[in-house]
Amino acid sequence: MRPTDATPHPAGWCTTTVQRSVELARGVSWSKEQEHSEPGPNRMPVIGIKNIQDRLELDDLLYLSRLSSSEVDKAQVSADWTVIVGSNGNKNRIGNAQLIRNHAGFLFASFLIGAKPKSNSELRPDYFFRWLSSEPIQSYLSATAEGTTGLSNLSHSFFKSMSIPVPPSEEQAAIARILDAVDTALERTRKSADTARTVRRALLQSSFGFGGWQGPWKDTHCGRIPCSWDAVRGRRAFFIVAAGCSSVDALKLPQDDAAPDTWFMKVDDFNDPANGRMIVRTQLGFRARENERFKVLPIGTVVIAKRGAAIMKNRIRTTAVPVSLDPNLMALQTQLGMRPEFLRLQLEWRNLARYIEDSGVPQLNNKDLYPRYFLVAPDHRQLEIINTVTAAERVEDTLIAKCEALKQVKRSLMHDLLTGKVRVGNMREGLAP
Secondary structure, three states: OOOOOOOOOOOOOEEEEHHHHEEEEEOEOOOHHHEEOOOOOOOEEEEOHHHEOOOEOOOOOEEEOOOOHHHHHHHEEOOOOEEEEOEEOOHHHOOOEEEOOOOOOEEEEOOEEEEEEOOOOOOOHHHHHHHHHOHHHHHHHHHOOEOOOOOEEOOHHHHHHOEEEEOOHHHHHHHHHHHHHHHHHHHHHHHHHHHHHHHHHHHHHHHHOOOOOOOOEEEEOOEEEEOOOEEEEHHHHEEEEOOOOOHHHHHOOOOOOOOOOEEEEOHHHHHOOOOOOEEOOOOEEEOOOOOOOOOOEOOOOEEEEOEOHHHHOOOEEEEOOOEEEOOOEEEEEEOOOOOHHHHHHHHHHHOHHHHOOOOOOOEOOHHHHOOOEEEEOOHHHHHHHHHHHHHHHHHHHHHHHHHHHHHHHHHHHHHHHHOOOOOEOOHHHOEOO
16 A cells, blocks of 8 residues: 555545645745734734644743734634644654634644645544554655755645545544543543642642651751751662663573563663562563572662753663663662662652763762762651552552553554444444444
8 A cells, every 4th residue: 555545435425625625725934033922902912842742732822922814814713724744853753733612813834734625525624633643654754755955845846745545424423522522531641640749749749858857856967857867978868780781691591481580671671561669570580599690689770861861751660570771871779768669769768860960971989879868867757758648659650651542542543434444324323234
C-alpha cells in the first residue's frame, strides 16, 4: 500500500482526498514587538506549537497587538477547525493536531496549519480529526516531512494527496463519540493523577519541612530541625558504589529469564511503568555467580541516573531484586540506620536537578552528593514518613498506570474503528453487524 492510499477499510465506505474535501489555512506571523504575555485592549490570543500537546493546552497563551482585520480574519479559528503542527525542529511533532470544539476567539501561529472539511464534503470535522490523529497517518506525515536547516516542515503536496476512508455519516459520528468518551475518561484520570501528585509533594514537604512540628528544635547546617533528628554529610549517610560493566558485556553472560541470579539495570528501566518506584525487574537477567566484574547490589539499594533526562525528571528508584548497573547509573547504600526508602524520599524532596553543576551536559557525580547535608530521623519517624508518602505514591502510580492502559485502549479502538474492523452505526441502535 502506498502512503497516499487510504488505510484499509470496508468496501461499503467511499474515499476522498485532503485536497478534494478539506479547506486549509495558514496561521498568522508577527514581530517580537507585537507580543504580550497578558491580555489587554486590542490584543488577540494566539496558540502556538506548545499549545498542541496530547490535549489542547490553553493555560499559556501569547497575546498580539496591532493586527489588521484581514490578518485576524485569515488566522482566526473557530469550532470544527483542526489545528496541525506544520513546522518544528522535532520531525515527530509534524502532523500533531488538536480539534477546536468550541468558538474560542483565538488565532493560530504561522507554524501551525488550520484544516476543516469543506461544507459540501461528506467528512465530519470530528471524524477527520480522528483520522488525522491515527498512528499510521501521523507516521506518514512525520516520515515525509521536508527541511534541510534543522526545521522540518509538513509536505503540503503529500498531505493534500492523502486518501481518506469515509464511512457513512452516522458511523463517522459514532466513531467520534466512542473516542471522545475514551478521551473524557483519560482526561479525568489525568486530573486525578495530577491531584495525587500534588498531594504526594505536599506530604514530602510536610515531612521534611516539619510541618506542624512544635519542637523542641536545634540549629544545624540544614537549618532548624527537631532535636531528635541529625544532619550529617552525605559521605556519612551513605556510600556510593561504582557501576559495573556495560550492557554489551552483560549480554555475553549466560542468561536464564526463568530464574536469573541478577538483573542488569539500564537507564531505560527508569522509564518502565511496570516498575513504578521500585525496580522489580529489568530488561536483562543473567547469571553472574562467577563473574567478579559485575558488582551485584543487594535489595534496598537506592539507584540514581548519573546523566540524562532521568536526572532532570528527578527519577530515583529502590531495588527489590539484586541488580548490577551499567556505568550511567549510581548506587547509594545507606549507613547510620537510615532506611533506603527514607533516603530515596529525601532525595526526591531535595530535587536532584539542583545538585547538578551548570554545564553543557547534566551529570551527577560523587562530589555533588558527598559534601551535602542530609537528615537522619529516628527509626520510628522514618517508618511513619515512608508509610505515609509511599501510600500516596501508590495512589499516584495506580492512576498513572490507568492512564497508560486507557491510552492503549484508545490506540486499539482507533485502529479497529478507523479501519472498519469494528463497525458501529447510530449509538442508539447499538453495534452494527
